[in-house]
Amino acid sequence: MKYIICRMHLLNKLPGNSRKYNTQTSIFSLNNMAKIFIRYQFLPVFLSLLCFVPLHAQQAKIINQLAAKSKILALTFDACESESPAWFDEGILQYLVNNKIPCTIFLSGKFAIRNEKRLKEISNYPFIEFGNHTYHHYQHSEKLSKTGFMWELHATDSVIKNITGKAPKYFRFPGGNHNAQSLFRVKEAGLQTVHWSFASGDPDPNVTAKAIKDWVLLKAKPGNILIFHINGRGYKTAEILPGLVKSFKKKGFAFKKLSEGL
Ligand SMILES: [Zn+2]
Secondary structure, three states: OHHHHHHHHHHHHHHHHHHHHHHHHOOOOHHHHHHHHHHOOHHHHHHHHHHHOOHHHHHOOEEOEOOOOOOEEEEEEEEOOOOOOOOOOHHHHHHHHHOOOOEEEEEOHHHHHHOHHHHHHHOOOOOEEEEEOOOOOOOOHHHOOHHHHHHHHHHHHHHHHHHHOOOOOEEOOHHHOOOHHHHHHHHHOOOEEEOOOOOOOOOOOOOOHHHHHHHHHHHOOOOEEEEEEOOOOOOOHHHHHHHHHHHHHHOOOEEEOHHHHO
């Protein structure tokens, strides 16, 4: 009897308690849901943004400095060809080869094809490596459609790999012109975007050789990525390069390919 009374007591209590719990303290109650929505109303906005902007796009970066902060410099050259035919600047190339100076040359696909024979020859030197600089060298390659831009990357990779036997790891936008989407696409193609620490100014025909040399010597800091042109548009580069390299070495700097410094 005592058991039956206790049982009834419990049965009477439980539904009420249970209702009270369910309606007032559950985090799923309307009241709490409203509070959560008001408090975290940014969440849906944030989540929908993530749907439209791929996470990788936020992580795709431009490298403009080597990893080490020691006295190392990366010597890089652009070998661009867009409208007019362009050839290797032999003054620069012979200096690099004769002195075994480590460097990275960014080739446009058109330039690589036009200079195929010479490119094949220099690809045998382990101290020279090659990067991708698009196929047509459009000044605003970042504005191409996804298909067009990916073609520029893949076609240039194939041309360089066919001639040199090595697929490029690094990419440089013509004129440095880029946007978040094109940066993401470079990453999607398995390349790293590498620009430069400061412009040398060598494609300006009005700047004197001394001015370029003094500027680069003054501006360069440990870990910097230097940029020059090896397609005939670095008007004074062949003239200043030996003196520049000598001065940097005197200051204790060493030169590395990008793949050795990144
Ligand atoms: Zn270029």
